[in-house]
Amino acid sequence: GGATGPADGAKRVDGGTIEYAHQQEPACVFGGWIEQAYLSYQVLDNLTSLDEDGTPVPWLAEEWSASDDGLTWTFTLKEGVEFTDGSPLTAEAVAYNFDHWLGGGNSTAQVWLDGYYESAEAVDDQTLVVNLSAPYPRLADNLTQSYFAIQSQEALETRTAEENCEAPIGTGAFVVEEWNRGENIVLTRNDDYTSWPANAKHEGPANVERINWRFVADGTTRTSALRADEVDALYDVPAIEWEGLDTAGFDLAKYVTPGRPQQLSFDTVEGPFVDENVRKAFAYSLDRETLVETIGKGVIPFEGNGGVSQSTPGYSQKAADAYSYDIDKANELLDTAGWTETDADGYRTKDGETLDVTLPYGAGSIINAEGASILQGVQEQAKEAGFKVELIPVPQSEFFAGAYSTPEERDISAGYWTAVTAGILHINWRQNLPDSPNYNNDAFYNDPVLEDLILAANSEADLDAQNALYAEAQEYIADHALSIGLYDRLSSLAVSPYLKDVWQENAQGGPVFHDAYFVE
């Protein structure tokens, strides 16, 4: 099936319902997971929005500035904005949201602000002051992520957790009409919408009346439904379907999420990877690029950088190019590291112990089917150098229950973390110390040098200087082979040619339906 597209200058129709097929169904509309961010973007607005070029532009905040010491931020809010429960958007309400996030209302917002945030106060109805304990010049950039979306204070205070989970009250373009668990969420237009971001493609309430946000876990089913005209747009185009959809005339959009790419972090405190040479040998043993290109069908981009993805400001190409396939080097390094013997199956051994490394991964949640194929390729390639990689697909529940979270349990950890700045490095590489634990440090790598580098970058006000510092941190990670990149995480969309102006917001690549309209 699938239409080749409408005639040029086709007539625009008002209203209508967008049938949208999304992959995963989160537990709540608002929360700390990207799947929730995609949904809350439709319903809630943020203070700032990220523009195409990576600069924050006004949204609920008309303007903002930081004090010279970088510790005090002042946001001026748009006037006349109302939450969909009728309560007005005030500085006080926004301040309440900040405290709400930090108090457990949003775990992701919390890790970003932790260590920097002091307090938020309303100076008057329209003016909000945020006090920081250390300078954080990219605060406005970070506030573009939907984890920092603003909800009605009244709703947060008076409604039940269930209500706020299922249908949070924001100022957004849509409101949650109903949620049929396991099937769909129906979002209806907020006819009184006034607070579109500065980078919106049109002004005024949404063009379409309704979004039927359906949950269709299977990629093939989503694609086929699009071809059969059962849906107008879908999220996460399987790589294998990309070309076909393109030829059939569908509009495809691909967004490489900034932040941490899909990468492998080595366990630096326990097991063979404590030895830097072994880490490097592993990196050299892989032909990551060919692997990703083949399985990703040229759609999934290869990513050599273990720190941040290529779409992240301050990305270091040098770090990305640090290792390429070189089996001789790999063998040499392993010999140096003392893994000189080889057993009957071709695996290296040292003192009778096999070079056995464990690679657990969140199957179906963190790593999708294509990612799993790539990991199998990694396993097979590393075998050539004599690594025995044990792949352990961990189901979501076990993974979330903290299985394989300790150095004893794993040697390599795979995963990503979306962000809008290289500030993600701070979350991933801050030291894990007894009095300030950092369980997000997957390499268990406690290095004050690296941490200081990142902290300096975080607080550096000059953009170029900051990027240089971030790049330095990435190169540090590459030099010590703490983590190597595999591929970039994508947010991709396929849209019917009869649906126009669907775009991907620039913070996380989620679909924006506010501007979308149908043509005949």
Place this chain on the structure above:
Amino acid sequence: MTLQQKVPVTPPAARSRKNVVAPWGLGAALAALLFFVAALVAPQVLATHDPYALDLANALQAPSLAHWFGTDESGRDLYSRVVWGTRDSLLIGIGATAVSLTIALILGAIAALAGKYVAGTVNRVIEVLFAFPTLLLALLLVTVIGPSAFSQVFAVGVGTSPGYARMIRGQILSAKNSGYVEAATALGHSRGRILRHHVIPNAIRPLVAVIALSVGQSIVWASSLAFLGLGVAPPSPEWGALLDAGRLYITQAPWLTVIPGLVIVTLAIAATTIGKHIQASLEKGEK
């Protein structure tokens, strides 16, 4: 001259014509089984390629002379993977059957032979477990012990056991109440001897057929778990895992899904057919 003559009066035609398996059906089933056993014992002989070797240049090839079942997204030869996967799949099926029948035997025997209260309680336990759909029970167990080949074996084994426990209980009870047990009692044989010589052997005999049936069914259940992502770890070529992995490519490379499914179905049907045949011939010996 009778009060009531008890000549067996069923017309000859009613001497039941059992559902016999057509001979060619049985032949095909045996041939399939032979192949699978060969693949279990000596996969290297049957396989044409290394089941794990990547061949990135030849990814997603349709079935051809070079690759009988085609290749997957990494260029691995599907036929060879199916052959090598036989071991995992079959062992899971056999293992699950062993677990299932062991549990079923213990529960069934207690429910049939123990004292009134113990038997009653165990019988209730069987009933409760039987109220769980097989997959649900298996799902619960896999979550508890984490997905692996072992947990598949265990979960499927436990999941399918209540049905067999019921069956075994019935079997033992009917042996226990049979004429030959009464005859042995009348001959003055001891309880233990009767149990050993008559009840247990006669109750266990039909299990031969059940084993075959159960191996086939267990593989299907295990692959269902694999399909839900709760199976053995890839890149193991276990059939359920193959099928699950192929699903992403179903429109472009349907063979990746259809062929492993076909293999599972073939084995299940072959096992069932053979099981039925054994059952039929056992019954023929008894009726």
Place this chain on the structure above:
Amino acid sequence: MTLTSSNKAAAAADASASAARPASRHRILARRIGEKLVGALIVLFGAATTAFLAQAALPGDRATVILNTRAGQAIQRTPEELAQINEQYGLLNPIVVQYFDYMRALLTGNLGMSYQQYRPVSAIILEQIGPTLVLTLTAIALSWLIMVVWIILTAGRGPRLSSFGAIVDTTTAGLPHYWLAILLLLVFSLSLGWFPVISGSSPAGLLLPALTLAIPLAGFMSQATRTEFEKSLEQPFVLSARMRGMGDLGVRLHHVLRHSVLPAVTLSGWALGATISGAVVVETVFSRAGIGRVLVTAVSSQDLPIVTGVVVLIAALYVVANLLVDVVYVLIDPRLKNS
């Protein structure tokens, strides 16, 4: 020779026999219903306990799971974070206390609150059970239709057709749901476009999922029915109907069918459970809402209240289905009323 005297004697004996019946029949019935209800309660209680125990045995810290699932992350959690959750759901209480709390709540019909959705489990289940029941009941009805037609057409029609029929039975009975679902989807939705790809809860989308469940079930029931059917076909009362001038189809429909469906009726009670097993898979493949998908999600996110709720519900369905089966059984074979 006179018939009268002995007739009278026989009549008297018959009359006394039938007069004795109704009273004792009611007593038997009351007793049997009582036994069934007690049995049903035990099954429910056992199922609830098993579900609780299974979940209690789940690995990992439950508070961590709850937090991580909410956030979509797999990390360790700080003690403060955990304390809050533990407090809220009473996760640190001794297991016995948790069990009694759970059972007490269950008795009042309260299945608890979902960890992930912040909603009462009963609401979630009520919302999802509808589509699943529609699916499974349609599937069972379809399987009966397929089975009856297939049996009437092929059973007892000479060795060749019969054994062909039997082979088809075995084959279809062995088809795994997921595979059949994928094939049906591939052929009828993706290639031919006759049915929607995403079934949702539309009536048009019901057929393929229902067929997926119905075909193996029909095969399974046919196996049992076929044996009975062919046995019944050769029973003297069938011959006797033929001797009265009844034709083949008449005999099959009026006499033989009724006798041969009893095993299939038994299977139908069990089939409700089996189709729910299948629904777990089918709902996923056809993107249908329903209890199966809720269950898979809940199991993978360790949402204990939902899992136990679903288990109790399925056990309840099983109990109800089996009570129904008992009723249908007696309707089909009234002899069982007295036995």
Place this chain on the structure above:
Amino acid sequence: MTTLVTEIRTDAVGVAPTGDPRLSVHNLHVGFTRGGAFHEVVKDVSFDLHAGQCIAIVGESGSGKSVTARSIVGLTGRNATVESATISLDGEDLTTVGEKRWREIRGRRIGFILQDALVSLDPLRPVGKEIEEALKLHGWGDRSSRKRKVIELLDSVGVPHPELRARQRPDELSGGLRQRALIASALALDPEIIIADEPTTALDVTVQAQVLSLLDDTKSRGVSIILISHDLSVVAHLADHILVMKGGVVVESGPAQQVLTRPEHEYTKSLIGAVPSEHTRGRRLGPELDIVATAHPTRFAEEFADYTGPVLEARNLVKRFRSPDGSVSTAVNDVSFELQPGTTLGIVGESGSGKSTTARIALALTGADEGSVTLLGREWSSIRESQRRPLRKRISVVYQDPLSSFDPRWNTERILLDAVTDEEPSTLAEKKARVRELLAQVGLTDAVLPRFPLQLSGGQRQRVAIARALAPSPSVIVLDEAVSALDVSIQAQILDLLVELQKQIGLSYLFISHDLGVISHISDTVLVMKDGAVVERGTADDVFNRPQHPYTQQLVGSLPTLDQEIP
């Protein structure tokens, strides 16, 4: 209460039927293809049936009686081949008619009454429906007139309360009522021919008499009857003409009187001679047996050598059973008996009268609620099973259905070895020798040793069962319906064997049967049971010739006999 006339009809003798036959069967050959091979089971059968005539076909099980009958209505079976036959009904050749025409003939022109009434009526439907079905199939009347007709029919075959009965299912009716309902459905459309295949097999003797007289009435209305039975005495008073079949062949055919009184064929003679009755007591039913029986000396045999009292003695046995609704029924009510050494005690009574329960108590397989049993003068019923076990070798049992009493996995040799006393003889070789000896005693050869129960014929199985019972050299054998499932001639052989064994080794039998003929043939003393109680006891001669209790009188009176001396 009058008794059924039992003499052989004389009116048919020499009366040659005149006119064209209604039904004419010539050179009927029927065969079946089984497992690829062709077996001819009916060979060249011919007869003519005239209006108002009754032809009886008699013969042993498997002789082809039913197949012959079924061929007449074209329902021989799927894999049957009917060859070179002329079957014509009032001149219409039935061998060539199509299925549609057959359906018109069946039920309307030819009514068929099948063997067993319980299974010949659909057990799930009310009998009224079954009768109505016959009417409906042939387009008779409308709904309400059919309903009326059903009641009329039931009434005409002597069913009391026909309105009530029409609504009941077969399992709610007694055997006699069922059989009558079945007859009513066959008579529904007034067919000119009735084929009755063993119409009385499942009936108690009194009911059997009623059914036969019902058929007699029908015949006198001009209906032609083909009556099939394995029992000569049943057909004796109804048949005008008798065909005797053996192995698919009619070995003798002639007017009833002639066949019954002056049988020509050996087989007919043996068939008549094999029927046990009061008159045959103390005489062999078949040819002389060539067996030598010896009781094997065992420790126990010696221990009891001096004992001379009754071998088995029951005093005031009572057994109650609780039915599902909680009510209690008394299966055995105050039963006492003594079994003297070397004699046979027969227990006779209707189904459900408590015979088997009494036997099980005697065997101590069931405990009595009251009363006690002594075996060879020792306490038997009141002791623990473990104490009883050694004594069990003194008492054996043979059941009606030997097949179910054999472990299907064991061959004859193993079955018998298992029964041979453990302590002596001790070596396997000795035991095997003893097994052979036992086989010889029951007239079997070693050829049966490797065979499994299923591979034995009915008679062989019962002999093996007797051999097993003999194995421990018991003093008493309890035989519960031990010959009831057997054909007359095989029954005769087994009865002869039992008598011979008793003669040679002085066994005592507790012989249970519902068959008066058998009981009167073999018993020295007889108990008659009804509803759990003993209504009459005495010597066989007294009980059968001078019954005191009305029930016994009714039984003895209803007994159809050939009533003659065998030449």
